[in-house]
Amino acid sequence: MSRQNVLETQFAKKLPATALEALTTPDAQLHLDSPMSAHAAFVFTHIYSNPYPKKRGVSEKRHCHGMSHVSRVAAYVPVLANLYRKHNDSDAQQLSTEDIQLLQIAALFHDSAREDDEHDRWDNESATLLYVYLTCALNVSKEKAVMIAEATANKDYKSTFAPYQKISENENGEIIWRAVEAEKSPDKKNIYQKIIHDADCLDIIRARPAFDASYLDFHKDIAKTKPEAFKEMAILITEARGLIEDEGDTYRRLNPTKKTEYECTEGLQKIQQDIRKTTTLMSQLGGNLFSVEKLKTLSFLTDEKPYLSGSELSSENLRAALREGKIFARGIIFSSCRAKKHDESLTALELRKTFRATGIPTQSKKDNRVEKSGNPSRSVTMLGHGTVTYARAGFLVLDPTLAQIEKVHGGDAGTGVGKKLAKRQTESEKSDALKKLHFQQQKGGFTAYKRGFSHNEITYHVDHYDAIYYSSDTRVEENGSVGVNKLSCCEIMGKLNAIFLQHEYKTQYHQTKQEFLKQWPEDGEARFLALHGTNDTLPIIKYSGAHNHIELESAETFSEDNIVKMWGDLAEITMRNDLLKEHDTGLCSCSIDDLKIYCMYEGMQQVNEFGRPQSADSNYPPELKERVSKEIEERRAKVLTEDRKKLEDQLSIYSEDDFDLALLHATLPALLKHPDIFHTYRQSIEMIIETALRSSDFAMEAIFSGFGTHGVSYFLKSKTLPSFSDAAQAIANMEDKDPNHYSPDIILFFVLAKKLGMNNLENRLKEQTLEFIQNELSLPMVIINDPNRRLTLAKEFRMMMHIFGVQDVYKKDYADFLWNLSTLYHESHDYNFQKFDELYSELIQDAEIHQVFKDKLQRLEKYPPENFDAFVDRVAIRRYLKMDLPSCDELVAYTTELQTRNGGNDIDQKNGILKLLNTQDEKDAVVTVFLKKMFADIQNDLPRISYAIFNRCIVDIQQVSDYFSEKTKAIAISSFDSILAMVTQFNWDQQFLSYFTKLMMDLKLLGMPVPSIIIEKIHERATQIIASSFDQDSINKVIEIFQSLPSDPQTLDILKQLEEKKSQVTKLDDQQSSPIVGFTLGQFRKNTIDTTVNDNIAVKKIFSEHPPKSGSFWHGKDLASISFECIMRHALGENNKGFFGGHSGTDTKKALQDYGIKFDKEFLAMSIDEKVRTVSKAINAAPQQHALSKAAEAQGPKK
Known part of the structure; x- marks a missing residue:
């Protein structure tokens, strides 16, 4: 079987046949020593120019792992090699020019077999393509190809628990990867793995908001202990970040136009040119390998002059x-x-x-x-x-x-x-x-x-x-x-904001100076100048x-001429971006000041959250401000003239009769920016819209749902009618392909029709809307299952009736609707008193609606309320109607009656009742009832976990705390202390301790003291930690808790002991540090371990036979330098978190039983030191393959 056929069985879905053929065919024009740009051109042409394989029928571009990324990684290779050599890495000092060539080719191939931009699961496949390219296309010896392919596949070896991968080729030309047993795996990375890893790791800057050099092998091996190497590493990181920024690949600042310039056959060459132009360290080290002697003479720390305080700013x-x-x-x-x-x-x-x-x-x-x-x-x-x-x-x-x-x-x-x-x-x-x-x-x-x-x-x-x-x-x-579209504006907006700040500073400087002179006539100026210069x-x-x-x-950068030009450029860029949008944002017709605000802050909505909009030239001198306004107006006219010409050219080939829905959809964004042209086609547009509406499934229910971007609720928030451009958006979204999915917002069409004088359309929309409103108002309340939506609907109806001018026609029906809705709303589990209160306060201002409510309430009060909700409803309506409220005695009596009659917790609206009361005496009486009920209810729930009880107390107290007087606050404190005294009869769970900081904050906000029983429990926990814990996180957490406690002598004494404990642990951390974040040897190391135990063998054995599961504490951690004692202390210690299965010790116990450990009374009674010693010896004494491994073999091969 040919090598190409072998590859096709594995890579047919990843790469086209032409790519596989090129990889397996010797190229007379391409050799190992060919310029690296030639190899880069090859991989782009045959690999990175192809999108990822289709998933669910869709192909994705190589956004994060394309040509620009692998080219930068290749460019970093000689830089890192020279840095390793400079700082006396003996393996790096043996590298040859050919080795660098191989490493750069490996860098170009390291993502070649990827199928998406997520976690890389294709390291072996990418290394396979590299191996084939080296052996077939470049005729590199198999020994070298194996060495560089394995370095590529294992670049992350030792960073995870993944075993070392070894490549081989059988007689049929098939390339096979197999995992090497832990005992036969390399003890450490070789220099090839380190350089490929570091080059790839460095470019992760493009895909993360932050970068941590701790993951670089160069940092672990060299920079961690050598100050000069650390500084050079910092320079390298800075230069890489700047390179990525210049090439449009920065995280969340992606510039596709710029990035595309590097996604080509010349991508590597362009990146190398950028390095020569914009960097110092990389440009010097990014070419050939330097001799060690030459490297010793190079220094990149040229700008080392110290900061001179008080000197002239430069x-x-x-x-x-x-x-x-x-x-x-x-x-x-x-x-x-x-x-x-x-x-x-x-x-x-x-x-x-x-x-x-x-x-x-x-x-x-x-x-x-x-x-x-x-x-x-x-x-x-x-x-x-x-x-x-x-x-x-x-x-x-x-x-x-x-x-x-x-x-x-x-x-x-x-x-x-x-x-x-x-x-x-x-x-x-x-x-x-x-x-x-x-x-x-x-x-x-x-x-x-x-x-x-x-x-x-x-x-x-x-x-x-x-x-x-x-x-x-x-x-x-x-x-x-x-x-x-904002990248080109960022610098201009920054400069203009800075100018505004400069003007404001000058104004405040002189105002404050005058205040100093007024306050201290004799030496005020001297005092001021001493502070502000x-x-x-x-x-x-x-x-x-x-x-x-x-x-x-x-x-000169901020001269008046330059300021005017910056405003003009900003306005023109903003306008041109705006014309590309599907709908008009109003920039074509808005005032110049509004246009300035939009340009600077990209709209009003976000600005309104912080303050009131105001242009950034508002503090300019009048003449300068006038110049800015004139420049912006001229730029807007220029952009609109160009846009108008483009639209006229587009429409010139059509007659008015040719105007159809497709053409309307294509030209509407531009048409709405030029109303005179729009009116030329008005009749055709009106006919098109009416036809579309008649043929559509006009879902009125969806129109009023309030979920749409331009729904009625959207305009209710700003309390303004929809604008002409908002209405136009509804038409811009019209599609005639699937009318069942078309649900236009009727109010927007109505505004558009009214604006354009489309009377027939306006009347038709009005009739449909009013018919819908009438049907909804008369809908029986018993079939409404979403009162929250109906509440929003009531407000929408009010606005709709105002828009269509029919508020008087449906006023009686609307009043009945509101009355029925109030009862339904209070019965709902989604009760929101404040929201309902705000709505009614607004809607019941109308005299006729007010009278309807008054009449209904008088009839209703002839009968006692059925439940507490109904009672609250009546009190609230009395308040809305400005009628007399029930007396305090009536409220308390009725509250007590309901408790007796119904039982359970019927008082879920405490704030609602208290908000209705007028005097503090009334509120005190009702708050007292509520607190007594809280105390009684919690008594019935004991015993429960302590934190749940505490949290419930706090929640209940918070409901009424806004209405506390000194009298009722004392009752609350007394009730809380009584509950705590009862809880001490039961166990105090650890969850309470972990949430203590939140509890403290809650008590502080309520103005309540920390109960003494809680302080005692915290003291008890701290004493345990001081005696036995080496966990830095636990110590820090308890110290943080102690800092929020009252400063009594005992607390201060224990806090001092905690600080001393923290200092001891920190010193141990400094002596023996581990790469695991938040976990160090010093936290667990003691001197009681039997030094004859071979820790390293125990670590390798247990983790090769029981790899930590995904999500567990140890998963993904580098255990190469962690002692077995350290691991077992964590697994068997007081937290018993387990190192196999996550947060429980179940899997730890199961694994150790395989080595003969019995979790009997004798073992459990041992100290932690004795447990670790016993387990260590048992594992080292166990056979190489334990019983579980044999059982697994008997069951057949693993899937």
């Missing part, structure tokens, strides 16, 4: 500060928008707080209004080494003061929202945390992130700013992604995390 000094981690950034999102509660921009609000000084009263009316200084607890970010900023522009603090740092959080900690409740760090803790943060940045960033960002956060007391930054990188507040205009700085670059911009 790009050189800024780069030094960036390199040393001495630049903090505070991003300002929607900088020009006006604050919701203040008549100032969000930037002005930020600066006003930053400029606060003790002795000068603030705008607040609080007692401490003259004591405030600066802006404490603000979230800032340490810049450098790939770190992205929170916003496109913001302020910088250079050489921040350690005393003003409150806490270094490391990764994304969500400190930008809510109160800053985190405990402040000590000076030494802050210093250590900053060093750790800066070190981690150089390693590539972070792997622990909340929302997917390579982002760090520090809480800082800001009292001044030194500069303004702008960046075109991905912003955190953009949810980590940038669309391709003499410069009222902050410099603007360009920052790029992707390129780890910072640069001081010249004043």
Whole structure:
């Protein structure tokens, strides 16, 4: 059988026959020593130009693992080889030029057999294609081909528990891979595996929000212990990140147009050109292999001048500060928008707080209004080494003061929202945390992130700013992604935001200076200048995390001419992108100020969440602002003229009679931007729409569901009618192929018809709508099973009747509908009192509806309510109608009566009742009833797990806590303590301890003290940990809990012991570290182990015969340097988590029984040291193949 036939049986679905033929046929023009560009052209032509195999009938492009990726990996190979050689790796120093050629070819093939962009399951197949190419197409010896193919297939060996894969070829030419037994596997990676692994690992920057160099073999073997090598590795990571950015392949910043330039036969050549142009280390090491002597003379750490504090600001000094981690950034999102509660921009609000000084009263009316200084607890970010900023522009603090740092959080900690409740760090803790943060940045960033960002956060007391930054990188507040149509705008928007910040700073600078002069006439100016300097205009700085670059911009960059041009360019780019959309966003006819806002912030909706929209040129001088407006108007006219000409050319070949639905669908987006042209075809369009409506399944039910993007509910939120362009979207989505799937929004068509004067269509739509409303209003309530939807429907009906001008016609029916809906709503399990309250407060303002409700209520109150919901309903309606409410005695009496009559928990709407009461005495009486009922109900549920009881108490108390007085709060505390005293009779589960921090926060928010019984239990748990635990995470968790406890002597003493324990464990970690994140030898190592036990053999044996399952603690961990003792301490210790089956010890027990371990009383009574010693000896003494292996063999081969 020919080699091609052999390949076809395995790769027919992956690659075309022509590719397989090329791989197996010698090429006279292609040799091993041919230029690498020739090999790259081959793999693109025959492999990477083909999409992935079809899955479910669909072929996918090679987005993440195509030609640009493998070409970069190939380009990294000589760089890494030279770095290994420079730092005395003896194997690397033996590499030849031919070895580098083979490694680069391997890099080009390492993803060749992939079938998708998910987890790579085709390492062996890719290595097979490499082997065939080397032996058949290039005539490389089989020995070399085997060596390089196995290095490629096993590049991740030792990083996982996957066994070593060995390749062989039988007499029929079939290529076979088999897993090697653990005892016969290599002890470590060879240099070929390391280089291929590191080159591939380095390019993962393109597919992740953060990169961790700990996974690089170069870091594990060399950079981890050699400072110079570590710095060079950091430079390499930075240069790779910048290369990926320049080539349009950055994570969530993909630029398909740019990326496509490298998906070609010349992809590798283009990447090598980029390396020569834009990098330092890679350009020097990315060519030939250098001799060791030559490498020793090379230095890439040329820019090592230290940051000079207090010196004149320069790009050189800024780069030094960036390199040393001495630049903090505070991003300002929607900088020009006006604050919701203040008549100032969000930037002005930020600066006003930053400029606060003790002795000068603030705008607040609080007692401490003259004591405030600066802006404490603000979230800032340490810049450098790939770190992205929170916003496109913001302020910088250079050489921040350690005393003003409150806490270094490391990764994304969500400190930008809510109160800053985190405990402040000590000076030494802050210093250590900053060093750790800066070190981690150089390693590539972070792997622990909340929302997917390579982002760090520090809480800082800001009292001044030194500069303004702008960046075109991905912003955190953009949810980590940038669309391709926005990439060209990013830098312009950053610059314009920075200009706005600069103007606002100057204004606040002079305002505050005047306040100082007013407060201290004699020395006010000196005091002010000492704090904020003499410069009222902050410099603007360009920052790029992707390129780890910072640069001081010249004043000329922001001249008035350039500012006008930037606004014009931004408007033109935005308009052209907008014309590509299927519907008009209103940019063609909106005001210039609205267009400016849209250009800068891409719409109003997101802006409204933070403040009130305002253009970013609002603080410009009037003359400059006028110039900007004129430029934008001229650019808009230019774009619309070009678009109009294009539309006229498109329609010129058709007559009005030729106009059909297909042409309408194709041209409508452009037609709606030019109403005069639209009116030329008005009659034809009206006929087309009417015909489409008559032939469609007009699903009115779906129209009012409120789920559609342009449904009625969408417009209710903004309390405005749909716009002409919104209505047009309904037509733009019309399709005549499948009318059953066509469900237009009738209100949008009505607005469109009214706008265009289509009277017949308008009347027809109106009749259909009113018929639907009338039918719905008269629908019996008993058949309505979704009161929430009906509640939304009621509001939609109200708006619809207003739009069609028939609110008076259906008012009586509408009032009956609302009344019946109220009863149904309260009976629903989905009761939402606040939502219902808001609706009725709005709808019952009408005098006629008010009278209908009053009459119905008077008739209803002649009979007692059937249940508590009905009672609440009556009280609520009385309140809506401004009638007298029931007295406190009536409420309490009726509540008690219902409890007796119905039993169980009928009081699920506590807040609802309390909200209806007017005086504190009334509320106290009802709250007391509720608390007593809570106490009685929980008594009936005991015994239960402690945390469930605590949580329920907190939830019940929270329901009424807003209405506490000192009297009722004391009752709540007493009830809680009584419940806790009862719970102590039962077991306290571990879950309570793990959720203690949340409980503490809940109690703090409720203003309740921590009960003494809880403090005793926490003290007890801490004492256990101090005595026996070496688990760093457990110690840290308990320390965090203790820091939130009241500071009594016993608590402080135990906290001190915990800190000492933490210090001991940390020292052990430093002595013996493991690559496992969150798990180190030092946490388990003791001196009681029998040193004659061969730990390494035990580790290999048990993990080769019992591989850890997916999802277990040890799955995917590198156990090469972990002692067996360490593993067994974790498996047999107090947590008993097990290393085979995940979170239980079941599989651990089963596996150890195979080695003769009996889990009897004698074994269980042993200390942990005795258990580990016993197990170690048993495993080492066991035969090579234990009973389970033999049983498995007897059952036949594994599937």
